[in-house]
Amino acid sequence: MIRLNKITFQYDNASSETLKNVTLQLKKGQVLAVVGPSGGGKSTLLRVISGLEKPKSGDIYLDDKLLCGKGAFIPPEKRGIGMLFQDYALFPHMTVSKNIEYGLIGVSVANRKQRVKEVLALVNLSGYEKRYPHELSGGQQQRIALARAIAPTPNILLLDEPFSNLDTHLLQNVRDELFGIIREIGITTIMVTHNPEDAETQADRVVEIVDGIASEKDI
Numbered sequence: 001m002i003r004l005n006k007i008t009f010q011y012d013n014a015s016s017e018t019l020k021n022v023t024l025q026l027k028k029g030q031v032l033a034v035v036g037p038s039g040g041g042k043s044t045l046l047r048v049i050s051g052l053e054k055p056k057s058g059d060i061y062l063d064d065k066l067l068c069g070k071g072a073f074i075p076p077e078k079r080g081i082g083m084l085f086q087d088y089a090l091f092p093h094m095t096v097s098k099n100i101e102y103g104l105i106g107v108s109v110a111n112r113k114q115r116v117k118e119v120l121a122l123v124n125l126s127g128y129e130k131r132y133p134h135e136l137s138g139g140q141q142q143r144i145a146l147a148r149a150i151a152p153t154p155n156i157l158l159l160d161e162p163f164s165n166l167d168t169h170l171l172q173n174v175r176d177e178l179f180g181i182i183r184e185i186g187i188t189t190i191m192v193t194h195n196p197e198d199a200e201t202q203a204d205r206v207v208e209i210v211d212g213i214a215s216e217k218d219i
């Protein structure tokens with residue numbers, strides 16, 4: 001479960017707050033879509049949850065662990081959060097295996113190889129360890145990026161417009177595949193999307209952010 005209480009955030013060089021009193025709660029295994037106009041604060045919300053930005057006020061809990069607020073601040077790498085961002089591409093000069101192992105620093109080599117095998121099976125790409133990103137289709141690359149994000153067994157997955165780089169004809173398939181995997185592993189997920197269809201077809205709940213203010217939408 002993740003819980004945000006009255007999160008307010010302002011960029012150093014900005015004249016007003018980008019997130020205003022955002023309160024939201026998500027149960028374990030739920031998928032939340034975050035929609036709203038460009039510049040509304042969607043990506044900023046994910047940056048705050050992941051720990052890339054520090055809120056001015058408010059607090060965030062993940063499974064009763066205080067991530068930030070009340071004087072506490074846990075750095076991004078210690079939060080147990082998996083991220084799949086639009087510009088968070090695979091490293092082109094690294095094999096699939098190395099790309100996935102990247103998130104497993106601190107894990108023994110044998111266990112790393114084992115975990116790579118496991119997550120490749122989850123995304124239906126067993127045996128692809130030695131491939132390079134350019135030897136994969138767009139959809140396969142996206143699944144590897146998902147495998148990398150989930151390899152350290154995060155408690156929550158954040159997706160920022162994960163389908164915006166895909167051709168229209170690929171979009172539906174890749175989206176269905178990705179969410180099939182997300183539902184199968186049952187991971188709590190927050191997905192930012194500008195596509196209402198993503199929100200309607202994939203999410204349990206939808207929150208709209210307009211000008212930094214979040215409100216729940218009926219679906």
Ligand SMILES: Nc1ncnc2c1ncn2[C@@H]1O[C@H](COP(=O)(O)OP(=O)(O)O)[C@@H](O)[C@H]1O
Binds near residue numbers: 012014018040
């Ligand atoms: N690093 C930054 N410094 C200052 N302002 C920023 C920064 N990043 C985003 N912003 C501003 O914050 C607002 C919200 O941006 P963003 O969260 O990216 O919106 P969205 O993802 O909904 O399009 C916008 O006005 C944007 O210009």
Ligand SMILES: [Mg+2]
Binds near residue numbers: 042043044
């Ligand atoms: Mg954005």
